Amino acid sequence: MLSPDTSMKDDYVSFSSKNIFRTFLFWPRIFKLLWETHAPYLMGILFVSLLKGVLPAVVLIATRELINHVVGGVSKGDFRPVLLAFGFLIVLNVLSDLFNIVDGYFRKMFQSLLSNRVNLKIIEKAHQMTLQSFEDADVQNKLQRAQAEANYRPFEIFVQILAIISSVVTLFSACAILVAWKWWVIFVIFLIPCLSFYSFLRIGQREFNTYYRRAAKQRESWYLSFLVTRDNSFKEIKIFQLGHYLRGRYMAILKEFFKEDKFLAARRSYTSLVFQIINQGACGFVVFLAVYSAYMGQILLGNLISFIQAITLTQSTSQSVVQGILSLCQNNLYVKQLFDFLDLPEEEEVQGSGQKISGIQSLEFRNVSFKYPNTERNALSNVSFTLNKNEKLAIVGKNGSGKSTIVKLITLLYSDFEGDILINGKSIRDLNKESFREKMGVVFQDFVQYEMTVRDNVGFGDVKDKENDQLVWNAVEQSGITELVQRLPNKLNTVLGKWFEDGQQLSGGQWQRVAIARAFMRNADIYILDEPSSYLDPHSEREVFGKFEQLTCDKIGVFISHRLSTARTADKIILLENGRIIEEGTHESLMRLNGTYSEMFEIQASSYRSTDDSESTEKNAYWSPLVSTSAE
Ligand SMILES: Nc1ncnc2c1ncn2[C@@H]1O[C@H](COP(=O)(O)OP(=O)(O)OP(=O)(O)O)[C@@H](O)[C@H]1O
Numbered sequence: 001m002l003s004p005d006t007s008m009k010d011d012y013v014s015f016s017s018k019n020i021f022r023t024f025l026f027w028p029r030i031f032k033l034l035w036e037t038h039a040p041y042l043m044g045i046l047f048v049s050l051l052k053g054v055l056p057a058v059v060l061i062a063t064r065e066l067i068n069h070v071v072g073g074v075s076k077g078d079f080r081p082v083l084l085a086f087g088f089l090i091v092l093n094v095l096s097d098l099f100n101i102v103d104g105y106f107r108k109m110f111q112s113l114l115s116n117r118v119n120l121k122i123i124e125k126a127h128q129m130t131l132q133s134f135e136d137a138d139v140q141n142k143l144q145r146a147q148a149e150a151n152y153r154p155f156e157i158f159v160q161i162l163a164i165i166s167s168v169v170t171l172f173s174a175c176a177i178l179v180a181w182k183w184w185v186i187f188v189i190f191l192i193p194c195l196s197f198y199s200f201l202r203i204g205q206r207e208f209n210t211y212y213r214r215a216a217k218q219r220e221s222w223y224l225s226f227l228v229t230r231d232n233s234f235k236e237i238k239i240f241q242l243g244h245y246l247r248g249r250y251m252a253i254l255k256e257f258f259k260e261d262k263f264l265a266a267r268r269s270y271t272s273l274v275f276q277i278i279n280q281g282a283c284g285f286v287v288f289l290a291v292y293s294a295y296m297g298q299i300l301l302g303n304l305i306s307f308i309q310a311i312t313l314t315q316s317t318s319q320s321v322v323q324g325i326l327s328l329c330q331n332n333l334y335v336k337q338l339f340d341f342l343d344l345p346e347e348e349e350v351q352g353s354g355q356k357i358s359g360i361q362s363l364e365f366r367n368v369s370f371k372y373p374n375t376e377r378n379a380l381s382n383v384s385f386t387l388n389k390n391e392k393l394a395i396v397g398k399n400g401s402g403k404s405t406i407v408k409l410i411t412l413l414y415s416d417f418e419g420d421i422l423i424n425g426k427s428i429r430d431l432n433k434e435s436f437r438e439k440m441g442v443v444f445q446d447f448v449q450y451e452m453t454v455r456d457n458v459g460f461g462d463v464k465d466k467e468n469d470q471l472v473w474n475a476v477e478q479s480g481i482t483e484l485v486q487r488l489p490n491k492l493n494t495v496l497g498k499w500f501e502d503g504q505q506l507s508g509g510q511w512q513r514v515a516i517a518r519a520f521m522r523n524a525d526i527y528i529l530d531e532p533s534s535y536l537d538p539h540s541e542r543e544v545f546g547k548f549e550q551l552t553c554d555k556i557g558v559f560i561s562h563r564l565s566t567a568r569t570a571d572k573i574i575l576l577e578n579g580r581i582i583e584e585g586t587h588e589s590l591m592r593l594n595g596t597y598s599e600m601f602e603i604q605a606s607s608y609r610s611t612d613d614s615e616s617t618e619k620n621a622y623w624s625p626l627v628s629t630s631a632e
Pocket of ligand 1: 401406445
């Protein structure tokens with residue numbers, strides 16, 4: 001079960017005036033983002049919005065003139081001014097439609113560009129982060145919030161600013177009409193929206209807090225839906241009949257969200273209703289004054305109509321200004337989540353740019369100890385070994401003894417270990433990561449099955465040479481899958497997996513060999529295979545290790561294997577237990593030592609030699625001594 005998000009500091013989500021002000025500090029960044037997205041569209045939207053803001057007041061004046069000319073024309077018998085005012089009104093309406101169309105087009109284009117830009121920024125950022133940050137639930141929550149808001153919040157802030165500018169322009173022009181009649185009515189109309197500000201601010205705070213706390217649950221709901229809709233998990237879910245149960249868990253989360261949404265929506269509607277009624281009462285009073293003045297002959301009919309329209313306009317725009325400011329405060333908080341994520345430390349910041357290397361001659365672990373973040377126990381303790389060019393190291397040990405952790409440290413996926421890792425005698429911490437990784441070909445235990453072409457799957461090992469058929473075929477050959485690829489309908493260009501059209505599914509072992517080809521694609525100085533034979537049959541395993549041996553002559557090779565018959569081919573073997581090296585040497589020296597290694601080897605060998613045992617007994621004999629008590 002995913003842990004609830006406990007990292008949230010109330011301080012950050014409180015709607016105190018200090019915090020609201022703090023969120024406005026992001027505006028320069030938001031404007032920079034908007035400007036960089038597409039400056040001409042941005043300016044276009046700004047310009048059209050200003051025009052749209054002025055238009056309602058001009059329409060009001062034109063209407064007033066038309067009515068007054070109609071009333072005056074009846075007595076004077078002159079229809080021309082009426083026609084002119086009417087024509088002007090038509091032009092204004094056409095202009096209004098035109099502005100709306102242009103504005104709609106600009107906004108659509110800009111929104112789409114902005115959404116792309118923000119999503120790209122999130123992807124770039126994720127790529128720059130460390131594995132350590134990535135495995136942190138709090139960081140994942142930040143990512144979830146950033147992704148959820150990426151598409152529209154910055155644009156919404158921009159649109160709101162425009163709406164406020166436009167409303168303020170309209171408000172001032174409508175107010176100017178009313179000031180000429182009775183200046184104090186403006187305060188009556190303004191009073192209620194201003195009073196409603198605090199209530200809606202509180203509602204906004206609740207909405208944001210609810211949303212903020214949801215991130216962890218939202219990720220869980222995404223994961224549940226992923227489990228039941230993806231082919232990888234489909235088989236197990238079918239066989240263990242988990243569909244109903246997982247659907248139930250998914251539904252429970254959705255129900256909880258709906259309940260919260262319903263409560264918040266009801267609160268918002270109720271508050272709106274109360275303020276609307278009071279507001280209508282205040283405006284009704286002012287309109288009544290205008291009607292009474294007209295009735296008493298103090299103002300003309302055209303003026304009465306323009307006053308009524310100005311009152312309605314002032315009422316609606318003052319409300320939208322207040323609502324706009326409220327939404328801005330709320331949206332600022334949402335956008336803060338995006339910037340919080342974008343501001344997380346990056347890999348290079350942690351590591352420093354470092355010294356570039358052109359080749360790897362030696363690798364040394366010197367008293368390396370390592371604890372995974374937020375864990376108590378050392379995954380590695382005082383591990384030391386040296387490897388030179390031309391040497392192959394096999395790492396063996398029970399489940400959970402720390403084998404893969406060594407690989408993760410060599411590949412610099414974690415950097416806060418104690419002791420030192422030396423490359424060519426220099427600390428790995430001082431090296432340029434990119435240049436170091438360029439020299440590495442790795443197959444992880446949990447290698448990726450890219451639902452893409454064979455060319456992509458293999459070529460990703462050295463993406464710049466992905467289109468070089470010769471090199472891709474070489475890597476395919478080295479992992480022994482030439483025949484398999486030749487048989488595929490489009491050879492290197494065949495899509496693998498079942499996610500996309502015409503995809504060809506491979507067996508587990510075939511996928512593993514594709515992953516091995518990917519590592520071999522790279523002209524590396526160190527090749528690392530973490531359990532490369534977990535899916536392979538004995539014949540394939542022998543073939544893969546034969547190629548591995550050829551490939552790593554005059555290079556450094558590291559592999560992890562539970563099969564000690566494979567480990568014996570290495571120049572050095574280290575046996576790990578609870579993160580410590582308990583035995584090390586060549587196969588022969590370890591056998592002579594008569595310790596744990598030789599015991600494990602004998603158990604495995606005897607299980608293979610046994611002629612009368614069943615296959616399951618053989619498997620048990622093979623696995624049982626390798627399962628760590630700590631892992632149990
Ligand atoms: N990302 C992680 N965060 C926290 N602890 C971890 C993480 N990965 C591994 N561990 C812990 O570190 C210890 C060593 O794990 P490691 O994966 O190195 O074992 P291993 O020897 O490769 O095991 P196996 O043979 O099962 O692959 C284990 O106790 C494991 O629970």
